[in-house]
Amino acid sequence: MINVIITDSNNSSKELLYSYVNNIEGVENVFCYNDLNSIDCDIKNIDIVIFDVSSKTVLETMVIVDELKNKYKNLNFIATSYEINSELVSKVLKQNVCEFILKPVIPNILAGTIKKITDNKKDLPKKKAKTICVFSNKGGSGKTSTAVNMAYEIASQTNEKVCLLDLSFNFGDIATCLDVEPKHTVLSVTKKLEHSDIDLAYTLCEKYRDTSLYVLSFQDDTGLNTKFVTPDLITKLINSLKNIFDYIVIDTLSVIDEASVSIFSTSDLIVLIGMLNLVSIRNCQKCLELFENMGISQSRVKLVLNRYIENSEIKPDDVKETTGVDIFQKIPNNYLTLIDAINLGHAVSEINPHSNIAKAYQNLAREIVNVDYMNLEDLKQYNHGIFNLLRRMGE
Template sequence: MSEKKKISILIIDGDESSKNTFTNYFEQNSLTEIIGIYSDLMDGYNAVIEKKPAIVLIDISENSDLALELIHKISMQHRSCIIFVSSYESSSNTIIKAMRAGAREFIVKPIQVEDLNIALEKTKMLINIDQGDGQGCKVFTIFSNKGGIGKTSVATNLAMSLTELTGKKVALVDLNLQLGDVTTFLDITPAFDISYVVNNLNRIDESFLFSTLERYKNKNLYVLADPPYLEQAEEISADQINTVLNTLKSVFSYIIIDTGVNFDSKTIPALDIADNILLISMVNLPCIRNTQRCLDLFNRLGYESEKIKLIVNRYLPGDEIRVEDVEDVLGHSIYWKIPNNYLTMMSAINKGIPVSAVDASSPLNRNFVELAALLSNTILNKESKDMQSSQKTKNLFDFSKIKHFIQKLIQKN
């Protein structure tokens, strides 16, 4: 691992003596660096959105209504940012309001160094202090709000293709905490699982991860499995998942995250951290409707449209509904199509091996390799695109007849 990067701090406080205390404290701390100090709330807020600090300190003693509103906005728009609030006013009512708006720590003024120590110590583990390495890591979260659509099939085979194609270290994380089946798809019985990792967060570093993640058949693919017992899954918090994912980022070149069907608090960190969400769908009405719901929600979560890569699984060139019309209804282009190949896929699943081990030359395996190439910016780009565009075959069905029906269905939801 390269030299650790410091935790970036941004301060928004109009009070000169507090600013001095913060500056002395964070400049002397070898783990932190100040990336901005602002007296004006709006200037500070704009800087947070632009600079994305790991921690922001906001004073709410003056103009507390606006300060709380901006804290709420920051917690929505830059979710990984940890917010420390400070105030001369420390009634329980004020503390509750600050926490509800999204603050993680409340520091009573005048500032005591001991309080800053405690707040920093408590939150240090939540921050990716190895951002330098993490920048080189790409995270792909496989999602669909419908089960049985092929998420785990895509996650395992894409992870395998990325490993073989790039030769880099790939982590495959099963965040379908209650019903995960990555271990079944790869026929492995890991000694440790995510529950063990979150219970040892104080030990989490590169060597700990390599000794706890299950290495797959001596390849550069490492699996972080779901916990064996439902109650263990219950105990894992969103913050812990965030810490684990951020630490993985500093160690691996690619992270593939398989998910369940729910938009629960434990899935959100995986969606937030993703460079790309691979939203899996199929070309049929219920799937299109659910995909539309997902796209709406992603929009409300503030994700850029380019972050979402729509993938049609089990694609059949002669499908009644054309993919162009699906794109039209969803207002989102289809990034990739994976062919329907039930026999090859089932054979892989039943044997507990990836598709590449069943039949490396099958169109299904070639498709996964090409998808991996596209996502990792490795060669094959042109051929992949050509292959995808050649899949756009003639429509066999007059889609205009059912288009209004799909739109009505979508509006209803």
């Protein structure tokens, strides 16, 4: 969908341009004015401005073009003129913002120029955050601790913008762990997102100290308000954050429902947390089966063993044999170091960077950053029978 403004002081040339532009595939709206000063439509929604220029008017015209370009970064300009003297053309092209077409305009040339502009736009690298959710279908297995510390490590290793998104609705655990003050409630955020667009989400996040980590958690994550958090809203929230951040790490609830399915399907990776005990391993196994039935490819699920103890009776190899997947990382059992960091409102690495648990979080983040995101298998067709399956598995 392309929206175009044509400005030309000559009526017949303006009408001719209008008929050409209107016939170009993908063009949605065309607005015509006599000159750049008299534009009065909403320029925010415009992609291309075609304007007329001559040697006499080139200086003042280019000042206006410059101003518009500075104000509306995505605006593209096509200058048209009957003159082809090199001085005029070089003034127009100098700012590197304009295409130039000699009049009388040939329809194919105009269409080709518009296509070139729109193709270039498509090629612009858009920020699409790599999104990692941390999940376990067993409460208390270490989702929040892993999400917080992994997000912190990704930010400090890459210096890229990382969003730690608290969708665990657990009375603000994440905010407590990092000692940030959430300013918004689930209700206010969801209301704002319903009525506005993309960039808003950024203003809702709290920057974590002097890092590139941002936290989005909520003031009153009680059951009372989570009923407003529909799967659609979750998808909208995550997708809007994806346009701004390089990474998103999501802390989740230990339930599989429509809301968590919407988190899985918008995530590149699911870090599945398990522990070396029979109950946890059996839960991981169920979870992996469920993911498979949902069409989530195994390459997108990374099994992390938390609270790992070397001489435990159950070995990582047993887990691999039972679940059929490799262990991605092991986080050692180190309650005292972790709880110290939590009580001080810091990531473990900030308090005790050489502890075994800090090193494990650092390694986990490194491995997560090194995943080949471009070649992850897509989510296959989402399986709508999943909730029946879930019920059967619970029986």
